[in-house]
Amino acid sequence: MGNGAKAYAAVVLIRLMYSGMHVLSKVALDQGMNPLVFMFYRLASATLVLIPAAFVLERRKAKLVTLKVAGKMFIHALYGVTACGDLFNLGLRYTSASSSSALYNVQPVVTFILAVMFGMESLKLKKFHGKVKIAGILLCIAGVTVLALYDGPMLESFNHHRLFQDGSSSSPGGGAQYSKKQWALGIFLMILYNVLAGLWTVLQGPLIEETSELMNTTVQISFASVQAFVVAVASERDFSKWKLGWDVSLVAIIYSGVIVTALSYYMQFWTIAKRGPVFLTMSMPLTMIFTIIISSFILGDAVSLGSIVAGVLLIGGLYNVLWGKNIEEKNGANKISSEEPNLELQDKEAQVATKAKRLSMLWYDHRMARKAR
Secondary structure (H helix, E strand, O other): OOHHHHHHHHHHHHHHHHHHHHHHHHHHHHOOOOHHHHHHHHHHHHHHHHHHHHHHHHOOOOOOOOHHHHHHHHHHHHHHHHHHHHHHHHHHHHOOHHHHHHHOOHHHHHHHHHHHHOOOOOOOOOOHHHHHHHHHHHHHHHHHHHHHHOOOOEEOOOOOOOOOOOOOOOOHHHOOOOOHHHHHHHHHHHHHHHHHHHHHHHOHHHHHHHOOHHHHHHHHHHHHHHHHHHHHHHHOOOHHHHOOOOOHHHHHHHHHHHHHHHHHHHHHHHHHHHHOHHHHHHOOHHHHHHHHHHHHHOOOOOEEHHHHHHHHHHHHHHHHHHHHHHHHHHHHHHHHHHHHHHHHHHHHHHHHHHHHHHHHHHHHHHHHHHHHO
C-alpha cells in the first residue's frame, strides 16, 4: 500500500476506534460505573502504555523537561485532559453514544473560533470565505440546538436483541430513566468538553516545540491520571465500587486507554504528517456514522430523528468552516504567485534603469573628457 492508501486506511481505523469508545463507554456507564472513576482507570491504563513507549523511543533524543515546562504541562493536563475526560463521561451518562459522536463534529469549529479569538486565524466577514465560515458556525449552533431540544420519532433498529442488556439506552433524552432536563444537561457538558478540548488544541503548539509530541502526550497523560485519581476519590469514597471484574467495564477501560488514548494519538500524528490536519479533520463525521451503525445493529439501539438532523447540521457546519478556510488559503497562495512576476518585472526594470544610468554617466564623462582636450 502506498502512503495515500495507508492514510485513508488510518483515518477509517481512527474513526472506528473513537466509535467503539463512544459505545463501550456508554455501556460501562449505564451498567453503573462511576464516570470519574472510569476516567481515572482510562488515563492510568494509557499511562502504563505511554511511559515505556516514551522511554524506548525518546530517551536519546528527547529534550529535557524543565520545571517551567512541567508546570505548563500540569495546567494543560488539568483542563485539557482531566476536566475534558470527566465532562465527556458525565455528559455521556445523560445522553447517548450517537449524540456524543454527533457533537464530536463541533470540536474543530470551536477550535477555529478560539483560534480567531487568539489572533491565530482570520474571519474577514466582507470576503466570501468569511461568510462561508460564519455560515458553518451558524449551522453548528443550529445542530446543537436541535440535538438539545428536539427528539422526533425514533428509528428502530432491525436488531431487537441487545448484546448488553443494560447497555446504552435508546429513548429520547438518554433513556427512560433520564428527564429532558438531564438530557439538556448532558448536551451542555458535552459542549463544555468541546470548548476545553478546543482550547487545549489551540494552546498546544508552543508547548510541543519545547518538547516533542510523544513526550508531551506522555507527561500530560501521566499528570492527568494523578489529577483524575484525586477527583475520583473526592467523588466516590466507597472503594468497593472501584473494584473491576471481567466485564464490559474492564474492556471499555482498556480499550479507551490503550487503543484510543495511546494508539490512536500516534496514528493521528502520523496522518497529519503524511496528509495534513485538514485531511484528518474531514474524516471526523465518520465517527458519528460508525457509532450509529454499531449502537444500532450490535446493541439494538434506536436513533431519534432529532439526532440525525442535528448530525447533518453539525457535519454541514464543519465542512463549511473547512471549505472557507480552504478558499482563504487558495486566495492567499494565488495572491503570492501573482505578486511574484510583478516583483521579478520590477527587479528587471530596476536593473535596466541602473544600466541606463551607468551608460549615461559614461557618455557624460566621455563628452567632458573631449571638451577638456
